[in-house]
Amino acid sequence: MIKKLKTGLLAMAIAGMAVISPASADLSEVLESGTVKIAIPENFPPFGSLGAEGEYVGYDVDVAKMIAEDLGVELELVPVTSKQRIPFLETDRVDLVISSMGANPSRAKSIWFSSAYAPFFSGAFSASEMEISSLADLAGKKVGVTGGTLEDLELTEKGPEGIEVVRFGDNAATLSAYLSKQVDVLVTGNTVAAQLSSDNPGLDIxxxxxxxxxxxxxxxxxxxxxxxxxxxxxxxxxxxxGQLNELSEKWLGQELPPLPSL
Known part of the structure; x- marks a missing residue:
């Protein structure tokens, strides 16, 4: 009886090891495959977008290149929209997501996050004559936002009554809506608004x-x-x-500020 009990316990321990072991083999599998698949922004300059030479460029793209170089493997870039980032990771279509993604408790239910690697803030942007200084002032305004982004989540949770949130499928559509005056206010990341202003010198924003x-x-x-x-x-x-500071100055026009670690 004792011998059978020991055998049963040993079998259970081995089975437990079999269940746990795949999670600890993740890095070795990337190294053995010789390729790291990294999701980067499909159209979100200056973090990632298709450049004039037909190749993707941006802050996130450069970080992805450095990761592949330090791993000693080939890099496969996988352009994604905001809504594709987490599903692509969960279904093993990519190994990492480097796509200007903010961390929050909701997303942390589905994936893990590294320490922060780039600065970013979300804000409200509009013409100089428009007098708004808080979320409450967005009541009665048409506000353009890219669906599924952190900005969308914030507006959904904290937007005032009377706000008209107009959601678009990607950043390009959101920016186009502001340029064509389909919306009164643009809610997006600081770098996106800066790029929009740079591309349109006469734009009042x-x-x-x-x-x-x-x-x-x-x-x-x-x-x-x-x-x-x-x-x-x-x-x-x-x-x-200093490499991340160099990227921040190159793509964001600012020194790298202190970033939180997880």
Whole structure:
């Protein structure tokens, strides 16, 4: 009887190890495959967009390139929209998501986040003559936002009664709506508004107020402990070495501010 009990306990332990082990093999699998698949923004300059030479460029693209170089593997860029970021990670279509993604408790139910690697804030932008300085002032206004983004979540949760939120499928459509005056106010990231102003020198647009500070984090599939640890060491290394500061100055026009670590 004792012998059978020991055998049963041993079998249970082995079975338990079999269940747990795949989660710790994530980094080794990437290294063995020789390729890392990284989701980057499809159309979200200056973080990621299709450049004049037909290749994707931007802050997130450069971070993805550095990750592949430090891993010693080939890089496969996978352009995604905002709504595709988490599903692509959950279904193993990508290994990492580097797509200007903010971290929040809702998203953390589905995926893991690294320490922050890039600065970002969401704000309300409109013509200089429009007098708005808070969310409450958006009542009665048509507000354009890209659906599924952090800005959309904030407006849905905290927007005042009487606000008319007009959601678009991607950033390009949202910006086009503001340019064509389909909406009164643009709610988006600071870098997006800056790019819009740069591309349209005569455009009357200014920052009205900050809705949320939201640094960008790298998304990693739940259970991939080794890969998460490696990415956090990578981010620390690039902050201390100045590489992330160089990218911030190159793409965002500002020095890298202090960023939170997880």
């Amino acid at each position: 200014e920052t009205k107020f900050i809705i949320k500070e939201s640094p960008a984090f790298i998304g990693i599939k739940k259970g991939q402990t080794d890969l998460l640890q490696w990415v956090n060491v990578f981010i620390l290394h690039k902050k201390l070495g």
